[in-house]
Amino acid sequence: MALLPILHYPDPRLHKVAVPVTRIDDKIRKLIKDMADTMYAAPGIGLAATQVDVHLRVIVIDVSETRDQLQVLINPEIISAEGEKECEEGCLSVPGIYEKVTRAEKIKVSALDGDGRSRIIETDGLLAVCIQHEMDHLVGRVFVEKLSQLKQKRIAAKLHKQQRQAM
Numbered sequence: 001m002a003l004l005p006i007l008h009y010p011d012p013r014l015h016k017v018a019v020p021v022t023r024i025d026d027k028i029r030k031l032i033k034d035m036a037d038t039m040y041a042a043p044g045i046g047l048a049a050t051q052v053d054v055h056l057r058v059i060v061i062d063v064s065e066t067r068d069q070l071q072v073l074i075n076p077e078i079i080s081a082e083g084e085k086e087c088e089e090g091c092l093s094v095p096g097i098y099e100k101v102t103r104a105e106k107i108k109v110s111a112l113d114g115d116g117r118s119r120i121i122e123t124d125g126l127l128a129v130c131i132q133h134e135m136d137h138l139v140g141r142v143f144v145e146k147l148s149q150l151k152q153k154r155i156a157a158k159l160h161k162q163q164r165q166a167m
């Protein structure tokens, strides 16, 4: 088992844009395994490759209570989105910060699974929120950047304080 270090906001590498995977080879399979281990250990319900400083369109998710329903999304694309919903979000790259974010309520997404089979996911609820949160990471966006400037300033101050106390 290999745990990967997770980048912490405001690390500029969190703003890199990931590129599509062209071939699912042993290197990608190892990345998926290590990302899943890292997500479960954190613990988190999702992890985007961007967060472990790998800039490829790879996401792992497990929103199950039993933590045994791993979903791998490679090269995900939103086909359609409808409605709006507010949900309190957190992020492994922004530890200790939880804020309400508005997302699409229902989404339809195409992606490849870990074996390279293409699949269509139609979902709402927590899985829809999580997929949108992870897909934002792949284009260099962190959830706090969707908040008001005032909230972002308060979060930056809180993170500075946390960092000082950790030293």
Ligand code: GNR
Pocket (backbone or CB within 6 Å): 043, 044, 045, 046, 047, 048, 051, 088, 089, 090, 091, 092, 093, 129, 130, 133, 134, 137
């Ligand atoms: O573990 C996580 N929980 C979470 C809760 C609400 C909305 C989104 C998430 S994703 C987050 C893990 C993470 O940072 N993924 O990028």
Ligand code: NI
Pocket (backbone or CB within 6 Å): 090, 091, 092, 093, 133, 137
């Ligand atoms: Ni996140």
